[in-house]
Amino acid sequence: MSDDLSRQLERLRADVARVPLSPAPDVRRRGEQRTRRQAAAATLAGVAALAAIGYGTLDLTSSRADVQPAQSPTARSSDTAEPTPTTPTAPAALPAAVMLEIDELIPAEAPPPDTTDTTDYPAQDEGAATAWACQASTLGELGATSTRRRDYEWAYGDRGGRVVNTGVQIVGQFADPAAATAAVEALAAELKNCSVARKLGELGAMQTRHGSARTWSYYTPVQGGDAGLWDYIGVARSAKRVTVVVYSYVGMDAIGNRLADALPVALRRLSEAGPSAPAGG
Amino acid sequence: MRDSEDFDAFYHATSRRLLHQMYAMTGNLADAQECVQEAYARAWQHWGSVRNADDPEAWLRTVSWRIAASRWRKARNGLAALARNGTPETTAPPSLDSVALVTALKQIPEVQRRAIVLHHLAGLSVEEVARETDSPTGTVKARLARGRAALAELLRDEHAPEGGDYVR
Numbered sequence: 251m252s253d254d255l256s257r258q259l260e261r262l263r264a265d266v267a268r269v270p271l272s273p274a275p276d277v278r279r280r281g282e283q284r285t286r287r288q289a290a291a292a293t294l295a296g297v298a299a300l301a302a303i304g305y306g307t308l309d310l311t312s313s314r315a316d317v318q319p320a321q322s323p324t325a326r327s328s329d330t331a332e333p334t335p336t337t338p339t340a341p342a343a344l345p346a347a348v349m350l351e352i353d354e355l356i357p358a359e360a361p362p363p364d365t366t367d368t369t370d371y372p373a374q375d376e377g378a379a380t381a382w383a384c385q386a387s388t389l390g391e392l393g394a395t396s397t398r399r400r401d402y403e404w405a406y407g408d409r410g411g412r413v414v415n416t417g418v419q420i421v422g423q424f425a426d427p428a429a430a431t432a433a434v435e436a437l438a439a440e441l442k443n444c445s446v447a448r449k450l451g452e453l454g455a456m457q458t459r460h461g462s463a464r465t466w467s468y469y470t471p472v473q474g475g476d477a478g479l480w481d482y483i484g485v486a487r488s489a490k491r492v493t494v495v496v497y498s499y500v501g502m503d504a505i506g507n508r509l510a511d512a513l514p515v516a517l518r519r520l521s522e523a524g525p526s527a528p529a530g531g
Numbered sequence: 532m533r534d535s536e537d538f539d540a541f542y543h544a545t546s547r548r549l550l551h552q553m554y555a556m557t558g559n560l561a562d563a564q565e566c567v568q569e570a571y572a573r574a575w576q577h578w579g580s581v582r583n584a585d586d587p588e589a590w591l592r593t594v595s596w597r598i599a600a601s602r603w604r605k606a607r608n609g610l611a612a613l614a615r616n617g618t619p620e621t622t623a624p625p626s627l628d629s630v631a632l633v634t635a636l637k638q639i640p641e642v643q644r645r646a647i648v649l650h651h652l653a654g655l656s657v658e659e660v661a662r663e664t665d666s667p668t669g670t671v672k673a674r675l676a677r678g679r680a681a682l683a684e685l686l687r688d689e690h691a692p693e694g695g696d697y698v699r
Contacts, residue, residue, distance in 0.1 A: 256651045258632050265629050266551045274539035281575030
């Protein structure tokens with residue numbers, strides 16, 4: 251069997267002979283592109299993390315650095331640490347059930363990630379931070395009486411080809427549905443006027459039993475690199491509760507359909523949850 | 532550029548041999564093609580050290596294998612593993628003669644398939660297979676024996692008349 255097996259395996263060579271292989275210079279170019287992509291990804295992973303935290307001072311690209319809103323994100327971050335007129339002195343804590351589980355953000359058809367991580371920030375000040383660069387106002391500034399935040403990360407691959415997806419969810423409880431609706435409109439206007447990232451479009455809008463949800467996608471190119479930062483933003487209202495969900499990844503191509511599919515489902519779940527989601531979870 | 536000339540020569544000398552081995556391992560020409568080219572792209576990224584490795588071709592084999600294993604893992608739930616790098620060039624379908632063997636190879640355990648390909652196709656000794664797969668030589672011998680037996684059985688079934696017993 252041994253020699254026979256070797257002969258049979260050798261016959262596969264006839265199939266292989268018909269397969270085209272790229273010329274060596276093309277393979278080298280692919281390796282060089284890979285190096286540039288990894289360098290961009292390493293830089294942008296930091297950007298994504300900063301953006302998730304609240305878009306601190308960034309000087310990565312001229313496109314970002316050149317577009318400084320009148321009220322800079324840097325100032326905004328520090329603003330969140332200070333009490334605002336709309337921040338209550340004794341906010342009621344939001345239950346954990348209003349937060350998404352990481353499985354709800356990962357598209358159903360995606361493979362199981364190699365690593366996952368979630369971090370909760372139930373404290374008011376941290377929860378009041380913005381979720382994304384183009385969200386100029388914190389939910390607290392928009393009138394939320396209580397907020398809660400959770401950060402997500404799921405990643406594939408090893409250090410050489412690691413693909414990291416990050417997500418942020420911030421939930422704010424408002425005094426009444428009208429205040430929550432006004433906050434959603436304010437957030438939508440801020441996203442519409444975003445000059446930091448290129449808006450790709452609105453992915454969809456839906457009406458639900460207790461409110462509504464909208465989703466958008468954005469892209470931020472990086473100078474000198476093949477990769478860019480892709481962001482998917484969702485804003486949902488359920489009665490007097492508003493949720494902002496952002497998830498981001500760094501890459502060369504839009505795999506947005508897969509990412510974008512998960513977001514409306516997650517937002518619908520939150521929108522359908524009703525005004526008083528149970529505590530715990 | 533001396534480096535690129537070295538790399539190109541290495542690529543021309545070894546790539547089709549590696550493609551042959553990866554085809555036997557993966558059972559899919561397009562997958563094998565993609566894994567091999569991605570492995571060489573990575574080799575070029577680290578060419579300074581790969582070139583000076585004891586066995587650069589073994590480095591390529593290991594990287595190709597890891598890429599293939601990673602792609603299988605990702606493909607399990609339906610992700611198009613080629614999304615980031617685009618689809619491969621169109622390749623000709625395998626010959627009918629190859630289908631039975633490739634199908635049989637895909638049915639045996641991955642560790643047995645790898646041992647068989649390395650030993651019978653790449654021409655590595657049992658000791659070299661053991662080193663490359665980080666396994667004891669006794670384990671490699673057992674994998675080879677079991678793999679060969681399983682393949683023999685599968686190939687015999689493949690050629691057996693439908694609904695009847697195989698007659699030697």
